[in-house]
Amino acid sequence: MQSFGLPNFIPSSANDLMNAETQRRIEDSIMQQNIDHTLQHAIEHVPESFARVVMLFIKCKVNGQEVKAFVDSGAESSVMSVKFAEKCNILRLADKRFRGVAKGVGTCAVVGRIHMAQLQIGNDFFPISLMVVEDDLVDMMLGLDMLKRHQCIIDLRQNCLVIGTTGVNAPFLMEHELPAGLMEMKRDLFEGSMQKSEAASSSSSATKLPDEEDIAKVMEFGFSREEAIKALKMRNNVKQAVAYLVAQNVNKHFPAK
Secondary structure, three states: OOOOOOOOOOOOOHHHHHOHHHHHHHHHHHHHHHHHHHHHHHHHHOHHHHOOOOOOEEEEEEOOEEEEEEEOOOOOOOEEEHHHHHHOOOHHHOEHHHOEEEEOOOEEEEEEEEEEEEEEEOOEEEEEEEEEEOOOOOOEEEOHHHHHHOOOEEEOOOOEEEOOOOOOEEEOOOHHHOOHHHHHHHHHHHHHHHHHHHHHHHHHOOOOOOOHHHHHHHHOOOOOHHHHHHHHHHHOOHHHHHHHHHHHHHHHHOOOO
């Protein structure tokens, strides 16, 4: 059950609705209802925002080895995994003086820098510098250094990467073409998130009747038995149920804009 971080205090009378602590709970409940309101609008008007986003990958070659490279304009440098560098037989060229830690959404160890490698996109060849990292989630990532050097354009309308210096277009891969390991990780994260959401929803909509004592306490504030039961099922807590019902009545007179 979701917690709003409220203290274990139950108003003893309707007069307690005016004290600062109860007013804070009411404010929290109003804010949560406004969030739920925007969620409902988002589901109705922009349902695509709840779908998984297909990441941008292109097919290319490094030293003759085919690879599905992740295009990331938010990364400062282009990177390659140790595993793929070994496959390309260029790990021996990694300058270990450039060892360190790469930081972004997470962190990973940098084992060195390959100062020059041959990148092939379509029929064109490009020189590229690569940081070699231990993370093997993706074999290769094209960062901002390469994108700026070759005046690349991420064209989402045509769904391709345009190499400005040569004019070649590299189509972005469809979802089923993405690296298998990445797809499995995204699926696990997505399904795990959905399971948590469904568990929370199931918990909040439980059909078990609240305790009669709790129902009576909520009804002391002037609410009907049906309203008390509904609020207790949603909040599973007397103080939060009262705050919810008060906030609901406030919103009837002052709806969120």
